[in-house]
Amino acid sequence: MIRYVSGRLLLGVVTLWVVITITFAFLRVVPGGPFDRERRLPPEIEANVKAKFHLDEPVPAQYARYLGAIARGDLGPSFKYLGRSVNDILGDTFPVSAQLGLLALAYGTLGGIAAGLLSGMRRGHASDRIVMLAATTGISLPAFVVGVLLILLFAHTWKLLPPALWEGPSYRVLPAITLGLAPAAYIARLTRSSVLDVMARPFVTAALAKGVGAWRLALRHVLRNAVLPVATLFGPLFADLLTGSFVVEYIYSVPGMGRFYITAVTNRDYPLIMGVTIVYAALVILANLAVDLSYRWLDPRVSLGAKEADA
C-alpha cells in the first residue's frame, strides 16, 4: 500500500513537471508579452522592467530559475499585481474558490445521488421522468445561462438573494447552486443508470424474493454498488469545483481564483498562469489518487496496482 502510494506520488511529480514544462514553453511562444501595452514603453524602461523580472535572460535560464523556485515552493512574483507574489494571490483566492466548490460539490453529489437513486428505483414513474427532465436541463444549460436566470428570478424579481458579491452566507447560495447544478445533473443520470444495472443483478432478485423491503435494499445494497462509477467522476469533479469556475465567479463577482484562468492569460502574467495551472494539475493528480484508494474501500474486489492484480 505504502509502496503503491509513494509510486503514484512520484508519478504525480513527473506529470506535474511535464505540465509545467509544456505550459512554460507555450507561454514563451504565444505572441504578445506581459509588458505590451497601449502606451508603448520607451526601450530603456522596457529593459528595466524586463531585468526586474529576469525576462532579459535566455529562455533556458528563465526555465531553470523557475524550476529552482518551484522546488522551494516559490511561485514567483506576479507581473500584473506588482509587489504581490503568486503564492499570496493564490493564498487569498484559493480558499474562496474551495469554499464555494465544496458547497457545490456537497450539494451536487448528495443531491445528484439521491435524485438518481429515487429515479432509478421508481423507473418509469412520474418522479423518474421529472428528475431526468431536470437532469437533462441541468446538463444542457451552461452556467452563464443558469446564473443569469437565477439572478433574474431570485435577485431582481423576488429580491430574496443578493445578485453578486461575497459578504454573508446568503451570498453563497446562488453561486453554489449555479456551480453545482451540472455536476448534480450528471451524477443523477449516472447514479440512475448504475442503479438500474445493479437492480438487474441476481443478488437483488434473490434479496427481493427473500422479502427485503425495497428502500432497505436500495440503501444497504444497491447504493453501495451504484456509487462506484460516481466515485470515478468524483476525482476530476473535485479538482474542477475546488479551483473555481471562471464563469460562476465572474457572474457573481466571487473573489476566487477561477477568474485567473482567463485574466492571467489575457494579461500574459506568466507566473500567475503557471501558478494556477500547477495548483489545478496537482489537485487533479491528488484527487485521482484519492479516488483509486477509495475504490478499494468501496469494492474489495478492486486491487491496487497491476502487479497485485496478477498475483
Place this chain on the structure above:
Amino acid sequence: MIDRRDFLKLLGAGALAATGCGRDAGPRRIFRMNLLSEPPTLDPNLGTDNVSLRVLTNLMEGLTAYDENLRPKPAAAQRWERLDGGHRVRFYLRPDGRWSDGRSVTARDFEYSWKRLLDPRTAAEYAYFLFDVEGAADYNAGKIDDPAKVGITALDDRTLEVKLARPVVFFPTVTTFMVLFPVRADVIAKHGDAWTEPGRFVGNGPYQLDSWRHEYKVSLRPNPRFRRRPANNGIDFFMVNERTVELTLYERGDLDFAILPPTEIPRFERHRDFRRTPMLRAEYYGFNCRRAPFNDPRVRRAFSLAIDRSVFPRILHGGETPLSSWIPPGMFAHEPAIGLGFDLDRARRELTQAGYPGGRSFPDVEVAFNADDERKLVAENLQSQWGEHLGVRVRLRQMEWKAYLREVSADPPPIWRLGWGADYPDPDNFMNMFTATSGNNHTRWASTEFDHLVAAAAVEPEPARRKQLYDEAQRILCERDAPIAPLYARAQNYLASPRVRGLWINAMDYLYLETARFAAGGDA
C-alpha cells in the same frame, strides 16, 4: 422590555449591518463604487492604470491637483514659481501637510519618491513622466549612477527645486499624476514591496487605507491627520469584473455610482441618475505609411476624407464627438476646423490621382483591430463606408489584445486602430506621440517639420503663439500627410445616486471623492 417583534427587527438590522448591505439601516455615509478589477498596485511610483489611479488619487495627493477646469491647483504645494525662463521650477510645500502616521510631509519625501521613480531598479513603467528633468532619462537608462546628478533637489523641508532640461510649460500639471505622489523612504525600507498593505501603508491624502481584501474590496476611511475632513465617512471600492453586474448592484442600491456598459446606455439615457462627461480620450485609425498603397499620402487622405464621422455617436450611443483633428475637445488648442472632413468629391479625386480611379485595381488591404464589440462595430462601419464611398474593399481581422499590440508595434498592418487618453491635459501629450522618436508612433511616418513644431510648442509660454504652433502641426498630421485618421472623442457614461452630492468626474476620468456627500433624509 422589548417584545418579540422588536427583537426580530433588531436581529434583522444586525444581520443587515453585518453583511454591509443594509439599504435603509440608518445614515450610511460610505460611498460605494466599483473598480472593475483588483488595483495592480497601490505603490504610486509603480502605477500605470486607471484602477490604481482611482484609489491612489483619494489616498494621496501630489504637489498639485486638478481644479474644475483641469488646471493644476495647489495641493501638497502651496505655490510654485518658474525661474530662469522655465528651466527651474520651485515648489513651496504647505506647512501643515501630514502623513497618516502624523509625520510632516517634506520636500525630501518628494525628492525620494521622484528619484525612486527614476531608479532603474524600481523598473517603473511611467518613469518617463520625468524625462524632461535634467539627468532623469540618463539615470533611468543607467547611463549615470549618481542620483545627485538628477535635477531634483529638496532645498529644505518646504522647498523642492526641479531643473528642467527642456523648459516645458506644462510641468506643474504633470505633478498631479499618481507616479509623482510622495512616498516614504523609511516605510519602504521597513516593509519592502509589501508596504502597500493595510496597517503598513502611509499616505498623505484625505483618506487612509483601512482594509484591502484582494480581488474583492478596498476600503478607505478618513485620514484624521489630513487638513480637511472628507464630506463622507469613507469609500468602499468593490472589484466586480462585469459592468452589467455593477449595474444590477447599482439598481438594487448596493452601489452609489456605476459606469454604464455601452449596450445599456440607450436604456438609461433618460434616467434621472444618468450623467455624461466628455473625456480627453480619442480613437483613431493609423496607416502603415511605409507600405503600398498607404505610402502615398493621397491614398491616406482619400481614406480619411471618405469617412462620415457623424455616424459614430449614432452607432455607439456613448456620446462620442466626431473628430477629424487630433487634439480632443476640452483640451487647449483643440481646433475643429482642422482635419479632413467628409468630402466625397475630393476623396475620389485623391484616389484617382493616386492611380485608383473608382477604386479600380486597389490592392487587397487589411484593417486590423482588437476583438471588442465597439471596435468591431466601428471597423465594420468603416469597411462599408470605404466600399460605398471609394469603391475599395478592405478585409477585417480581429486579434486578441496583447497579440494585437505586439503586431501593431512590430509590423503594423496596413490599417489599424488605437486610442489615446490624456496622461496630462496638455496638447503635448497628444501631439508628442506622433514624433519620429516616440514609441507610440506606429505609423512609420516621420516629419522633421512636425517634430520641430511640437518641440517648440512644448516650451512656448505664450498661449496664442502656442496655439498657432499646434495648429500648424495638426494640419501636417491630420490634413497634409494624414498618417492617421482621427475618428471620435469619447465620453464617460455613468449613473450616480441622487443621494450623493458634490460628486464629479473630470475629463481625465479622475474621481476626487472627498467632496461627495450624502444628502440628508434617505433616498431622494
